[in-house]
Amino acid sequence: MVGEITLKGSAYWNVYAHERLLAVLPKWEPKRDELEQQQRNRRAGMAGEERVIEVLQSAGLPPDTPIFWDVGLPLSPSVFIQMDIVMVLRHGVLIFESKQIAGRLRFVQNPAALQKVENGEVTLVMDCPAAQFEDQRDSFTLWLATRGFRAPVDGSVVFTTNPVIEGPPNLPIISLRELRGFIRSAVQAEPVLSSKDVRLLVNTIEKSRSRFIPYPLCGRYGIDSTKIQWGPRCGCGSQLIKSTERRWNCENCKLQGTPAYGPALLDWFLLRSETITVQQCAALFGIHRQSAWRLLGRMRLTKVEGKGGKHTLYRIDYTDFEALNQLLKP
Known part of the structure; x- marks a missing residue:
C-alpha cells in the first residue's frame, strides 16, 4: 500500500x-x-x-x-x-x-x-x-x-x-x-x-483522515460564475465554438473536432457547483436532453431524484478521487 x-x-x-x-x-x-x-x-x-x-x-x-x-x-x-x-x-x-x-x-x-x-x-x-x-x-x-x-x-x-x-x-x-x-x-x-x-x-x-474541500472555487472566492464562459475548451485554452452536433472549432488555433466533455464537466463541478441537472448539461454542450442524460449516466455521479421526477440532480463526491479522475479523461 x-x-x-x-x-x-x-x-x-x-x-x-x-x-x-x-x-x-x-x-x-x-x-x-x-x-x-x-x-x-x-x-x-x-x-x-x-x-x-x-x-x-x-x-x-x-x-x-x-x-x-x-x-x-x-x-x-x-x-x-x-x-x-x-x-x-x-x-x-x-x-x-x-x-x-x-x-x-x-x-x-x-x-x-x-x-x-x-x-x-x-x-x-x-x-x-x-x-x-x-x-x-x-x-x-x-x-x-x-x-x-x-x-x-x-x-x-x-x-x-x-x-x-x-x-x-x-x-x-x-x-x-x-x-x-x-x-x-x-x-x-x-x-x-x-x-x-x-x-x-x-x-x-x-x-x-479528513480532506480539505474548498470546492466549488467560485463560491469560495466570491467570484460571479455567470461572468465566466462555461463549456468545452481547446488544448490552447480558448473557448470552443460549436458548428455541428459533433464538430467544434477553435478560432485561435483553427483546430476542429469533438470536444472532451469530461474535463468541461470537471470544470463545472470544481469551480461552479457540486451538482448539475440534465438541462444544465444539455445547455453546457448544446446537445439534446436525452444525450445529456446518457452522458451524465456514464459518469461516477450520485443521482438525486427531485419530487415527481422533476429537477433531478447529479452530484459529484469531492472525496471520490476516482470520480474526479474519470472526468479528467477526454
Missing part, C-alpha cells in the same frame, strides 16, 4: 482546480493577481512534496511500505493536524514537512521564524518550519496514544532546493540529499510494531 501516492490526491486536485480557475477567469477579474501568487506557492509546495516522495520510493524500502501524502487528522472537534507526508514502518512512524525555498535562509527565535535574506536584507519572514514540524510530531504522538498505538514518531523538515541555512543547530532539518541516509538510519532501530499493528494503524489513518 502506498497511501494516495499512486492516485491523484487532495494536494493534486487543489492545484489542478486553481489552475483551471485561472484558465477560465477573465483577465479583468480583480482577484486574479492575488490568486496567481497563491497558485505559484501551491505549485512550488506540491513540486517539493513530489521530490520528497520520489526519494522515499527509491530509498530501498519494501514496495508495499505505507506512505501517505497530504494527511489531515482530527485531534479534537475543532483542531486538526495537517502533515505533508507520513510513513508507517515497523520501526515507528515518520513524518516529513517539505519546503521548497531557495536562497539564504535564517532561523530566528523569540518568536520562532524563518527569514529569507538577500544582500544582507531580510526580504521575507515565514513561520518557522521546524516549530511547525515539532508541533505536528507532538500532536500526532498524542493522536496515536489516544487510539491505543504506542509508536515513536520521528521525521524532519526536508528542504528540497539546497538553500544556505543560518541559525541554531540541532533542529529537525535535513536536505533532500540527506533523506535516504535518514531513512536507512530509521530502519536500523528495533521494530516496535508487528505487521498486524502496521495494517491496523494504516486502516485507522485511512478511516480518520
Whole structure:
C-alpha cells in the first residue's frame, strides 16, 4: 500500500482546480493577481512534496511500505493536524514537512521564524518550519496514544532546493540529499510494531483522515460564475465554438473536432457547483436532453431524484478521487 501516492490526491486536485480557475477567469477579474501568487506557492509546495516522495520510493524500502501524502487528522472537534507526508514502518512512524525555498535562509527565535535574506536584507519572514514540524510530531504522538498505538514518531523538515541555512543547530532539518541516509538510519532501530499493528494503524489513518474541500472555487472566492464562459475548451485554452452536433472549432488555433466533455464537466463541478441537472448539461454542450442524460449516466455521479421526477440532480463526491479522475479523461 502506498497511501494516495499512486492516485491523484487532495494536494493534486487543489492545484489542478486553481489552475483551471485561472484558465477560465477573465483577465479583468480583480482577484486574479492575488490568486496567481497563491497558485505559484501551491505549485512550488506540491513540486517539493513530489521530490520528497520520489526519494522515499527509491530509498530501498519494501514496495508495499505505507506512505501517505497530504494527511489531515482530527485531534479534537475543532483542531486538526495537517502533515505533508507520513510513513508507517515497523520501526515507528515518520513524518516529513517539505519546503521548497531557495536562497539564504535564517532561523530566528523569540518568536520562532524563518527569514529569507538577500544582500544582507531580510526580504521575507515565514513561520518557522521546524516549530511547525515539532508541533505536528507532538500532536500526532498524542493522536496515536489516544487510539491505543504506542509508536515513536520521528521525521524532519526536508528542504528540497539546497538553500544556505543560518541559525541554531540541532533542529529537525535535513536536505533532500540527506533523506535516504535518514531513512536507512530509521530502519536500523528495533521494530516496535508487528505487521498486524502496521495494517491496523494504516486502516485507522485511512478511516480518520479528513480532506480539505474548498470546492466549488467560485463560491469560495466570491467570484460571479455567470461572468465566466462555461463549456468545452481547446488544448490552447480558448473557448470552443460549436458548428455541428459533433464538430467544434477553435478560432485561435483553427483546430476542429469533438470536444472532451469530461474535463468541461470537471470544470463545472470544481469551480461552479457540486451538482448539475440534465438541462444544465444539455445547455453546457448544446446537445439534446436525452444525450445529456446518457452522458451524465456514464459518469461516477450520485443521482438525486427531485419530487415527481422533476429537477433531478447529479452530484459529484469531492472525496471520490476516482470520480474526479474519470472526468479528467477526454
